[in-house]
Amino acid sequence: MRGNINPFSSSEFALLGFLYEKPTHGYDLHKLIIDPDGIGLIWNVKMSNLYAYLDKLDKKGYIHGTMQPGEAHPTRMEYQITEQGKNAFTEWLSTIVQHPRDFRQEFMLRYFFLLKYQPESINSFCSRQHEECKKWFENTTNQSNLVSNKERFRNSIVQFRLTQISAIIQWLEWIKSQAG
Numbered sequence: 001m002r003g004n005i006n007p008f009s010s011s012e013f014a015l016l017g018f019l020y021e022k023p024t025h026g027y028d029l030h031k032l033i034i035d036p037d038g039i040g041l042i043w044n045v046k047m048s049n050l051y052a053y054l055d056k057l058d059k060k061g062y063i064h065g066t067m068q069p070g071e072a073h074p075t076r077m078e079y080q081i082t083e084q085g086k087n088a089f090t091e092w093l094s095t096i097v098q099h100p101r102d103f104r105q106e107f108m109l110r111y112f113f114l115l116k117y118q119p120e121s122i123n124s125f126c127s128r129q130h131e132e133c134k135k136w137f138e139n140t141t142n143q144s145n146l147v148s149n150k151e152r153f154r155n156s157i158v159q160f161r162l163t164q165i166s167a168i169i170q171w172l173e174w175i176k177s178q179a180g
Contacts, residue, residue: 016089017113023080123179
């Protein structure tokens with residue numbers, strides 16, 4: 001899986017995740033994405049970008065939009081996920097994050113939807129991610145051994161990465177302990 005590139009951005013997978021639950025209008029999807037008690041803690045998508053993502057997902061066959069007449073509001077598009085979209089979302093949801101720089105948004109988004117749809121798989125998923133993070137730590141440690149003390153900036157960056165990865169590993173251990 002290493003080096004495999006997702007066909008969509010995380011924002012698009014977030015949309016698939018919300019549509020996985022039920023058909024929703026674009027405005028309501030935006031409210032879900034910016035919810036400060038949900039993924040709005042880590043995410044922000046502008047309304048104009050959201051509609052571009054929805055259009056892309058529709059063109060790829062991952063969602064389908066249907067015009068819904070309204071009495072209290074103008075006619076608006078309601079989006080629903082297709083079987084192809086469900087398959088892409090569930091595959092993405094079970095895929096661990098491959099690079100430390102992607103962890104904050106990629107992992108947290110997956111974690112959010114795992115809590116929502118598959119809470120029983122949190123421990124297993126975190127264990128797999130934990131193993132990947134230990135590989136990151138080992139690889140970065142090996143890099144740090146190649147950096148001379150005279151390369152102060154580079155040495156500082158490598159140490160910063162080690163500190164971040166170590167914090168991620170500790171946090172994953174905490175998450176696993178909370179799963180009971």
